[in-house]
Amino acid sequence: MRRFLVFGTFLLALSACDGTDATGPRGNVGALRFSAQGGARLPAATYDARGQVELDPSGEFALGEWAFGRTGAAHLVVVASQPAAAGGGRHDMVTLFLPPGVRAGTTFAPVRDCAFGVPRNCAELFLSFGVTLLDVAPEFSCSWTGGQVRVAERTRQRIRGTFSGTASCGSAEGTIGETIHLTGGSFDVPVRDDVG
Numbered sequence: 001m002r003r004f005l006v007f008g009t010f011l012l013a014l015s016a017c018d019g020t021d022a023t024g025p026r027g028n029v030g031a032l033r034f035s036a037q038g039g040a041r042l043p044a045a046t047y048d049a050r051g052q053v054e055l056d057p058s059g060e061f062a063l064g065e066w067a068f069g070r071t072g073a074a075h076l077v078v079v080a081s082q083p084a085a086a087g088g089g090r091h092d093m094v095t096l097f098l099p100p101g102v103r104a105g106t107t108f109a110p111v112r113d114c115a116f117g118v119p120r121n122c123a124e125l126f127l128s129f130g131v132t133l134l135d136v137a138p139e140f141s142c143s144w145t146g147g148q149v150r151v152a153e154r155t156r157q158r159i160r161g162t163f164s165g166t167a168s169c170g171s172a173e174g175t176i177g178e179t180i181h182l183t184g185g186s187f188d189v190p191v192r193d194d195v196g
Contacts, residue, residue: 028052030067030189032080032094034163036127038180047092049082053192063091063131069159069191076100078159078187084130090139093128096149096163096187104154110144110165123149127167142167142180149185160188 031050053066067080075097084090099121108123130139147165163185169178
């Protein structure tokens with residue numbers, strides 16, 4: 001009888017596994033979300049990317065709806081993608097650069113040019129709206145100018161935290177100067193070093 005009870009409990013737990021638990025997504029499922037308000041081009045938006053990154057035959061990630069992290073020599077990078085509201089095969093992407101050895105309980109303010117490796121041990125956030133696989137530049141992009149990111153959890157397999165602040169935005173045509181406000185930002189993503 002005990003063997004059937006254990007097996008039944010295993011089946012019940014297995015059927016409940018959808019990549020999430022009480023703390024958020026788990027396994028290879030990631031999530032990144034925030035609200036933005038401000039500029040004329042982006043008066044108000046909610047970004048909510050959730051899913052498992054899919055790889056093309058060469059091992060590179062394909063555009064879709066997902067969020068994941070990847071470590072490199074200079075950074076731990078959190079990347080998220082979701083279909084753009086305007087459609088047309090375009091996507092909106094978020095890229096957050098953090099130090100590769102970041103630990104839980106660490107807080108960072110934005111640092112200009114952090115993504116390029118100077119200085120080290122810093123954070124930087126980019127928002128890219130209207131991206132296609134063939135685009136050299138997105139339709140509209142923003143760079144983090146004020147605020148903070150706080151890392152709440154960091155293991156070899158996962159990173160979780162929050163962020164908020166302001167970002168300066170511009171378009172591919174050179175329109176610059178709009179500021180948006182980011183609130184309620186959170187990320188909970190797997191660290192996938194197998195993704196190219």
